[in-house]
Amino acid sequence: MKYRLLKTLTTIFSLLLTVAGHAQITHDQAADKPTGIEIVSELKKPDTQQKLEEQDFSAYLLVYFKDQTQSAYFAVSSDGYTFTDVNDGQPVFRGEELAEQKGVRDPHIARGPDGAFYLAMTDLHIFGKQAGFRETDWQRPIEKYGWGNNRAIVLMKSYDLIHWTHTDFRVDKAFPELGDIDCSWAPEIIYDEKEDKMMVYFTIRYDNDECHMYYSYTDDDFTKLETVPERITEIGGIDGDITKVGDQYQLFYVSDAKIFHSVSDKINGGYKVEGKRIDPETVSTEAPNVFKRLGTDTYVLMYDVYGARPNNMGFSETKDFKTYKNIGHFNEGIMKTTNFERPKHGAVTYLTLDELKAIARHWNVDIDLE
Incomplete structure (x- = not known):
């Protein structure tokens, strides 16, 4: 029942966006402002790059996407409260250039033990027909495969946030033993210390009904998943987000368009x-993401309040993952945006002061660098 409710809600949401958003697609996708990034065939680790600890960080990096463009964006903050878009509200990652379906969603970014940035996104364009990229509403029949029904995820890696490797990875082709999957949604990344590997975890749906979270380990270059995806848990849900806090792993996920929590002493x-x-x-929510306020014992739970009109990001704070303080939405409380609005399905990681300065110079961002 809960999966059918989720399916119904997302279908209604898609239809509403289709009606309201089609006029915006052509305008926004026509923007030709350079992204500021460069896709490269390989990366060379800088000689000075090393594993970074909390005390090395001084700023925050938010990655998010917008339905209007089916593309992803960066915003930075020196205090974790006020975020400024680096490309003046234009995409940094254009879905039409990176994805099989010409659209990307659900971006997640993390730092690895090598100091690199790891980025994963859903390969899916929910307005593909309206934008002229396909002749059908979805790649495959909705009656059998349901809403979205994508099968690829986008994997990218960078040391400087400017030069990136890129792979559009078809999960079903790489792992035929998974069978006829409906979708591979909302990939996220975490470093597994025990395996000394980057772990990607994401939602797989079968039979247009049942959603579960699966995990797989990647190669060092972050160009492919190397192990057959396995279930993390028998908990049914989507949009899993795992954060290590002390010796435990805090999992937030979505069921029935609400955010839920679970904890384990194992990562997967x-x-x-x-x-x-x-x-x-x-109202309906999705896409939980946790980040720590640097230098404190406070964690921020960010979530996409997609059921609001207009949509927005919501925030709660916790110190014990048992009690939560509601701190409102962007620009309706202490969390602010300066030059963008209506971000969706975001994730936050950390920057050193030097990295923040380099980003500000490269994209000509007006931000406090003290």
Whole structure:
């Protein structure tokens, strides 16, 4: 029942966006402002690059996407409260250039032990027909495969946020033993210390009904998944987000368009249903992401309040992952944006002061660098 409710909600949401958003697609995708990034065939690790600890960081990097463009964006913050888009509200990652379906969604970014940035996104354009990229609403029949029904994820790696490797990875082709999957959604990345590998975890749906979270390990260059995806947990849900806090792993995920929480002492197993909605919203939410306020014991839970009109990001703070303080939405509380609005499905990682300065110079960003 809960998966059918999720399917119904997302289908209605898609239809609403199609009606309201088609007029915006042509205008926004016509923007020709350079992205500021360069796709390269290989990366050379800088001689000075090393594993970074919390004390090395001084700033925050937000990656998000917009439905209007089916592309991804960067915003930076020196204090974790006020974020400024680096490319003046224009995409840094254009879906039409990176994805099989000519659209990207659900971006997630993380730092690895090599100091590199790892970025993963869903390869999916929900307006592909309206934008002229296909002749059908979805790549495959909605009656059999449901809403979205994509099969690829985008994998990218960089040391400087400017030069990136890029792979559009078809999960079903790489792992035929998975069978006829409906979709591969919302990939996220975490470093598994025990395996000394970057782990990508994402949602797979079968039979237009049942969604579960799966994990797989990548090669060192972050160009492919190397191990057959396995279930993280029997908990049904989507948009999983895992954060290591102390010796435990905090998992936030979505079911019935609400945010839920679970905890385990293992990175890819042992999570149990807790059964209590975590976010304070009364409308549909998705895409939880946790980041720590540097130099404090406070963690921020960010989520996409896609059921709001207009949509927005919501935020709650916690120190114990048991009690949460609602701190509102972007520009409706202490969290602010300066030159963009209506971000969707975002993730936050950290920057050194030198990295923030380099980004500000490269994209000509007006931000406090003290």
